Amino acid sequence: MIGFRGLLYGAVMLWGLLTTPMLISEEVTDLQDCYLDGWGQPLRCTRIPVGEGDAEVTLAVFVSPAMNKVQREPLYLLAGGPGQAASDLAPFLHKFRKINQNHAIVMVDRRGTGLSRSFDCGIDRDTPMDLEFISKALEKCYLQQANFANSLSSRQSVEDLERVRKHLNHQRISLWGGSWGTRTALLYQQWYPNSLKALVLDAVAPIDSKVFLSATAAEDALKILVRDCLSDVSCSKFGNWRTVLDQLLNDWNKSIAVDFPDPNTGKPMAHPMSRWVLQNAIRTALYSPEAAVQIPFAIQQAGLGNYYPLSGILGLFPDGTSGMSLGLTLSIACAEELSRLSEEEIAADIRGTFVGDAFFGIFESGCEVWPVPDRAYEQPELRKHPVLLISGEADPITPPAYAEKQLGYLVNKQHLVVSSGGHINSMRGCIPRLIKEFLESPEKKLEQTCITDINRPPFTAGIYGPAIEGPKRKHLEEKGL
């Protein structure tokens, strides 16, 4: 019988060994498969309840697991706005594919955005661009959800991130912040320095910077566009389109506004095209170099009475502001940004700019009906984490000067400046590779020469698109790259 028992024992041993792999492959956390638009691979997702009472939110967390088994610290993506959802950054995973090989990439929709109880107050792409109408809608929205509106803050967003980090059992993490996401990242660095390994900040909004005062930055970006246009044979033919723009904005009247063509339907717009909307459309076009290169021709044509090219630029941003959850935007902007601006600063910023108060005015009137309590940040302290800063030379809201002059408290930083670049450059040219190199050896100085290959796209020269016949720029082919 001993033999039989031996056999049985052997079988049990075998069973045990065979089942071990299955036990190990079970995940300890509560993650489930899910998908986000813009990325075809499955993500691992979870929901974490936060907040209390009528301010309760279940945070939506998305993880794109690292491909390799031996992994480095996870990279959390922090979206801009405030009001943009991190889940909207899913398409970034295409360019961050190589980073994702060794780093899990985590996206958390902060409270009030995306799938974490989007606080949009019903304002979407169908809402008429009428400040008075929007103000009324916002006022009603605030009164209905005052507790929720008052509860939202940067501090809370950072606490939520820390909570997610612990929930996912992550030790130290790295952060990629874009635009307003850089502010959240910098505050996280201030409050949880020990949870952080490295920072990648694209279009940085330093803690002290007053990013809602952006009319001068937009004007400077336009000046760089003028400079680039002058050095381009086909674009320089449009003459002094900058003056034409001033003239256009000056002469903008109701009849032009009513007849302005809708890029989606080809018919006149359902709601008249107000001057402030046009100013903001041009400002928005400066965010993206692809759109910016179409401005000179569009302005020149508008000066001649042809508004179609201008309407075409509007058509490049089909979602308008609907990507933002305006309720959250105001809760943060009114409490943390507009509260620290003086009348003099505002006046100085808008003076002599094409945007004027068209951008700031949206928030100014919004904050009037959004009476959240003021919140101030503490003085930033010195931090030694490795930081990679990325700026676009012609960024109309977070110019390179922010990274250069307002980050004295970061002692270990490198700065990439993309010439003629707009807002957010992480996806362009060799920058995804540089980010990967930085995350892999954060202390090493990056070889930056490849960013000079990132050029402005060709300017629109006519009805046929860009001019085909001449290299308009001096190209940099013989650098051995």
Added chain:
Amino acid sequence: MSIFRNMRSRQMRGLLLKEFREVWRDRRALGITLGFTLLFPLLMIGSGALSYKVMSETSFAVAVVGGEHAPLLEEQLRGGDLRIEPLQGGVPQELLQGKYDVVLQIGKNFAEDYRDLLSPTVYLYVDSADKSGGRGAQRVQEQLARLQQTIMQQRLAVRGIAAQTLSPWQLEVRDVSTPSSRGVAILGLMVPVLLIMGLMVCSTAPSIDTSAGERERMSVEILLQQPLSGWQVVVAKVLAVTSIAWFGALLSLAVLTISFSLLPLAEIGVRFSAGLSELIAMSIILLPLALLVAVLQILLSLRSRSFKDAQVQLSILQALPVTLLVGLKLSNIELDAPIWQLVPLVGQQQWLSALMAGEPISTRLALAGSVVTLSLVGLCILVGARALRRESLLGAT
């Protein structure tokens, strides 16, 4: 339970010791084992790594004939892995014979037709029989498509048309595969085949030596005169041969595991996720198969007329499992039904692929399949024992 008592008798211990010693002392068998298990995976992995390196580092020479008619096009092709060389003239076919991978030909009227929105033609010459030519052409097409996209978008915008009006819908593709399952698709056949081949190759020489060889050395007669039953002799031989074959397969597995960790598998979206427990499970799964291979090879060589004959027969047998597995794969026969896991070889292949990719397997089916394989081993041992009793076997030369 006399089987187990017999197994532990002193004679049996002596026999096992003899068989193991003979197998492990055979330098030729050891040489083949080490050579195959170490060199073969390394060779495969090495060539894979090399071709990946070539793929990712190659740049392509592109001749642009008539580039002066469309300088923007030429300019936008520059950079990345395309080496652009503008040429005033030349016959594309001849240029392709020379140092160029791709030739792009732009007509004289290109700029004028472009401005007039007449959609001028660009000619792309490629030798698709040439590997780098095909890939180079693809890269040029991608770059051109990107520029075309920019131009199309600008042409729409200047007419006041939103680009999205040309996309009646957005298609979101959602891939349900995982890096591990893609790993099964790519490595799922190769790794099991390599391991099973390892078993076959490593046990061939000792199988022949312990059966046909012993017969030729006339030592088998002395062996049969010992107070041991036929099955005991077969079992001892099978165990000895299995030991070296299994060792060979385990060595292969170790070499493969180490090599995979050095390969940039993540680059192609694949993960080799087998951990220690999976590797142990794979090793155990290989054992019944190793026994089956050994007993079959010993039987076949016992049946053969001579040492030479045994060599011929076994070398044919060596290729059989691989041919079978590849044939099944190519014939697209659906092997998903659980019953297939009970078929020796097919079952092992499926478990090995799954475990290698870090995917769970059904323990019940794995045990049942292994029992089927082991039963076959038992059956073969009985057949072998009967064969040993036939005097004619000994006379065969």
